[in-house]
Amino acid sequence: MMNERTIRRAIPLFSSKASAGFPSPADDHLESRLDVTEYLIDQADATFFAMVTGDSMRDAGLLENDIVVVDRSKKPVISNIIIAIIDGEFTIKSLGQSKSGRPILIPANPDYPIIEIKDETDFQVWGVVTGSFRRFR
Amino acid sequence: MRNIALVDVNNFYVSCERVFNPHLINKPVVVLSNNDGCAVARSNEVKKLGIGMGAPWFKFKELANQHGIVALSSNYALYADMSNRVMSILREFSPHQEVYSIDESFLDVTGFQSLNLVEYAQSMRARILQWTGLPVCVGIGSTKTLAKLANYCAKKIERFNGVCNFNSMQEEELHKLFECIPVSEVWGIGRKMAPQLEALGFNHVRALQRSDPKMMRNKFSVTMEKTIRELNGTMCIELEERHRTKQQIVSSRSFGIPVRDFSSLSESVTLYVSRAAVKLRQQASFAGSIYVYIRTSPFNEKDPFYSNGLTIPIPSPTDDTKQLVRLALWALRKIYKAGYNYQKAGVMLSELVPREGIQTSLFSDSTLLDQSGNLMMVMDSINKKMGKGSLKLASEGFRKPWKMRQENKSPCYTTNWQDLIKLESISPRNQVTKDGYLRMKNSHLPKLSSAEQAAPRLHPGIPVIARNRITSTDC
Numbered sequence: 001m002m003n004e005r006t007i008r009r010a011i012p013l014f015s016s017k018a019s020a021g022f023p024s025p026a027d028d029h030l031e032s033r034l035d036v037t038e039y040l041i042d043q044a045d046a047t048f049f050a051m052v053t054g055d056s057m058r059d060a061g062l063l064e065n066d067i068v069v070v071d072r073s074k075k076p077v078i079s080n081i082i083i084a085i086i087d088g089e090f091t092i093k094s095l096g097q098s099k100s101g102r103p104i105l106i107p108a109n110p111d112y113p114i115i116e117i118k119d120e121t122d123f124q125v126w127g128v129v130t131g132s133f134r135r136f137r
Numbered sequence: 138m139r140n141i142a143l144v145d146v147n148n149f150y151v152s153c154e155r156v157f158n159p160h161l162i163n164k165p166v167v168v169l170s171n172n173d174g175c176a177v178a179r180s181n182e183v184k185k186l187g188i189g190m191g192a193p194w195f196k197f198k199e200l201a202n203q204h205g206i207v208a209l210s211s212n213y214a215l216y217a218d219m220s221n222r223v224m225s226i227l228r229e230f231s232p233h234q235e236v237y238s239i240d241e242s243f244l245d246v247t248g249f250q251s252l253n254l255v256e257y258a259q260s261m262r263a264r265i266l267q268w269t270g271l272p273v274c275v276g277i278g279s280t281k282t283l284a285k286l287a288n289y290c291a292k293k294i295e296r297f298n299g300v301c302n303f304n305s306m307q308e309e310e311l312h313k314l315f316e317c318i319p320v321s322e323v324w325g326i327g328r329k330m331a332p333q334l335e336a337l338g339f340n341h342v343r344a345l346q347r348s349d350p351k352m353m354r355n356k357f358s359v360t361m362e363k364t365i366r367e368l369n370g371t372m373c374i375e376l377e378e379r380h381r382t383k384q385q386i387v388s389s390r391s392f393g394i395p396v397r398d399f400s401s402l403s404e405s406v407t408l409y410v411s412r413a414a415v416k417l418r419q420q421a422s423f424a425g426s427i428y429v430y431i432r433t434s435p436f437n438e439k440d441p442f443y444s445n446g447l448t449i450p451i452p453s454p455t456d457d458t459k460q461l462v463r464l465a466l467w468a469l470r471k472i473y474k475a476g477y478n479y480q481k482a483g484v485m486l487s488e489l490v491p492r493e494g495i496q497t498s499l500f501s502d503s504t505l506l507d508q509s510g511n512l513m514m515v516m517d518s519i520n521k522k523m524g525k526g527s528l529k530l531a532s533e534g535f536r537k538p539w540k541m542r543q544e545n546k547s548p549c550y551t552t553n554w555q556d557l558i559k560l561e562s563i564s565p566r567n568q569v570t571k572d573g574y575l576r577m578k579n580s581h582l583p584k585l586s587s588a589e590q591a592a593p594r595l596h597p598g599i600p601v602i603a604r605n606r607i608t609s610t611d612c
Contacts (some may be wrong), residue, residue, distance in 0.1 A: 046221045046268035048551060050558040067557065073268050083560065088159045092560040126270075 041129045046073035048127065050083060050090070055083070057092055059130040060108035066134045067094065070127035086115065087122050092129065138305055139372055140254060140277055142244040142262060143284040147272045147292065149240035153219045154209055156270035157558055161192075165206040169194050173210055173389045173544055174225035195438070198602035206360045210546040222269050229506075230261050236374040243281060243376055250456045251558055258300040277302040281374050282323040282367035285324040286342065290314065315343035325364050330357075342368065390415040395434070396479045400432060405464050407530055410465045414458040415520075417486055420511060425488030427461060427466040446474040447467020454490055456515070457509040460473040461486070462530055 041047050052066045060081060062068065068083075076082050082095045084105060093105035098116060103123070105115040119122045146152060150168040155161045165182035167174065169583025175193045176183075186204055188197050193206065201208060219240045223453040228234050234244035258275035265273050285305050291301035303311060320339050321331035339345045343365040354362035388409040398401055406429060417424055418606060430446030447468040455461065465484055519528045548556035 043268070045225045049554075049556070050560050051553045053559050053561060068552075068560070072270070088162075088560055090159070090560050 008077070039069070040069050040133065041071075043073040043128065044069055046127075046132075047071050050092075052092060052132075056107040056109050056112045058109045062092065062108070063134070065100055068129045069131040069133075070132045072127040074128040074130065076125045076128050082128040084119050084128060085122070085124050085126050086117075090126065114132075138247075138279045138302060138370070140246045140249065140282040141279065141281055141372075141376070142231075142246050142254075142258060142275055142277045143237075143281070143288040144223075144242050144244060144265075144273050144275050145269045145288050145292075146223060146265075147274060148178055148180055149271070150211060150219075152271050153216050154212070154547055156219070157215075158547065161207060163504040165204055166200070166406045167200065167206060167208050168211050169208055170211060171206075172393060174391065176213060188408045208545060212547050212549065214483050214552045215432075215547065219269060219271065223265055223271060223273070226265055227261065231259070234375060243284065244374055245323060246277070254311050255300050255305065255380075256300050259298075262299055272361065273299070277304055279304055279378070280367040281373045282324045282364055283370065286318065286322065286368075289318070289322050299383060305397045315346060316341050318342040320345050323364060323368070325360060328359075344572045354467045370606055383444045384489060386489070387483065387486040388416075389430075389485075392479065396482075397477070399470075399473055399475070402473060402479060402482060403469055405482050406465050406469050406484060409464050409482065410462045411458050411529060413484055413486050414456060414461055414513075415517060417456045417489070418517060420489075422489040423485035423492055424451060424461065425454045425467070425555055426450045426486075427464050428464050428485040428487065429483075431469070431472060431479050433477050435604070437478070437480075437547055439507070440478050440581045443474060443477045445474075447472050452489075455509070456492070460531060461508070484599055504606055587607045 006077075013020055026083075048070045049067050050070055052062050052068060053064060054106040055064060062081075068081075070083050074080075076095055078095055080095050080098050081092065084093060084095075091105070093107055095116065096106045096114070098104045103117045105117070107114070151161075151166045154166065154168065163179075163182070164180070165186065167176045167183050167188065168178040170177045173194055175191050176188055176197070178189070179190070180186060185204060186200065186206070186469065187199065188206075197206075207542065216239060223240070224234070224236050224242055227242050227244060228256040231244040231249070235243040237243055238263050246254060246257065254277055261275060262273050265271055267350075274288055274291040276284050276286065276291050277300075278284040278287045287303045291297045291299055294301070306314075319331065319343055320334045320342060321328055322328055322343055323345065326334065326359050334345065339348065345365060350362045350363055350365040353365055353466050390405070390409070392405070396405070410427075428446060428447055428448040430444070431555040432444035433440060433442050435442060449468050451460075457470070469482075518529050548559055550556055
């Protein structure tokens with residue numbers, strides 16, 4: 001447990017500095033500090049995070065354990081990276097279109113095949129990937 | 138005429154689980170209450186099997202096995218986050234909102250007459266479904282009671298397609314509709330009052346609507362009068378828009394295993410007081426009294442039953458965990474009796490007053506009050522940063538053998554970094570069979586019976602953005 005006395009000492013006597021002399025010329029230029037949440041997220045209520053496993057999207061810069069930002073409010077467009085559900089499983093791939101107009105899911109790694117969505121495939125787009133991030137330590 | 142909408146998520150807890158676990162789509166799914174006691178949410182498939190709301194799990198366990206029902210423990214962190222998303226999206230549709238429960242919200246859309254309200258409500262449904270994956274229904278009426286009833290119709294009657302607007306229907310049509318709805322479905326009537334009304338000949342909503350409100354007030358209560366007036370389109374219950382500060386804070390749980398000794402009970406009571414105190418400080422209130430209760434299981438016929446509670450007034454209202462715990466444990470000592478298998482304990486803080494303008498008692502030391510406030514502030518901020526329970530009173534204990542039983546809880550997909558959805562790296566070349574079909578690992582929870590292994594079909598409520606051909610959908 002922390003000692004009560006240390007805590008009391010940590011509380012400043014005045015909550016704001018008394019101003020004396022010239023006002024700071026920087027006051028007119030106050031802007032809020034850069035915020036990574038604001039950078040990554042457009043529509044917070046529709047945004048979810050998911051974790052990449054495996055290396056099927058390696059060449060798109062998405063590695064194992066990377067966290068992707070998924071925005072469900074965005075309309076999926078050809079060439080978008082998307083989260084799809086195929087036969088009940090989540091997967092991350094690029095959305096493409098075959099010559100016959102069917103959706104195809106394109107991995108970003110030559111070791112993986114392109115998945116063509118067949119009539120019997122249960123397929124839906126769960127959300128559009130709008131960004132990713134990872135921590136090193 | 139007012140236009141009040143009630144938006145309500147269908148089978149909310151089950152729907153939340155399905156968003157993050159597609160294997161549950163089209164399967165019979167129940168969500169169980171704390172300690173996996175009874176069914177608190179049921180998918181339509183489960184409702185069809187005749188399992189009622191609140192049915193105790195041990196009673197339908199066998200039926201569940203037979204039909205491959207997936208039973209999940211409740212995951213309140215997930216439901217609360219999904220609820221916040223839905224409520225926040227709805228706020229964009231009207232500035233006048235009353236969040237009525239975790240999955241229901243009233244919206245005043247009176248100012249939107251120029252719009253086609255049914256279309257407007259359909260756009261709410263579409264957006265919530267697209268953004269969160271949750272299916273909702275919307276009922277619109279000229280009072281809250283009628284909006285609730287319209288929501289019931291939107292849910293039960295297929296032709297409404299999820300939106301029912303009483304205000305755009307002819308009176309005759311409405312009367313006919315009301316003749317088919319039992320009185321138990323009226324907001325505020327409930328299962329207890331319904332048999333009394335039916336005994337008096339009010340077999341459907343139309344009969345109740347036509348009754349004399351004054352007479353019914355004498356027979357029943359003022360609430361009944363209001364209900365009848367509301368059924369006739371007179372607004373008696375206004376929207377409660379502002380988030381009211383709570384008048385009491387309750388923290389209670391059932392134990393995972395029965396508890397007999399005083400020290401385990403006091404650990405749990407300390408934890409509940411600590412939680413309640415955090416909420417108390419969050420809303421900047423002080424508690425003027427504290428109530429502690431304990432009881433054994435009312436369902437266990439073998440063991441003797443015991444239940445007792447005690448309220449203690451607090452002379453100088455406080456929000457200090459230490460002080461509240463001391464009072465609670467004092468009360469617990471008074472009501473505790475050895476030799477019983479306790480199954481539940483709880484505390485309630487009441488007579489809440491705002492922190493500002495607090496009346497200190499003649500004998501209280503105001504510098505002491507400051508001191509405890511600072512300590513509590515530090516405690517809350519450490520627990521916020523380092524995780525719940527990082528810093529706590531020693532009397533809360535460390536082992537907690539009595540802690541809640543949650544055997545099949547889904548991950549906290551939206552509130553815990555460790556629990557995110559895993560994007561399976563399915564489909565490397567070697568897993569593709571000759572016909573080009575992919576073999577996938579079924580790695581998700583929970584194990585399903587063989588009857589359930591059949592290929593899952595699409596959830597009717599989830600939009601198929603692309604199937605066979607790429608089509609665009611509006612969101």
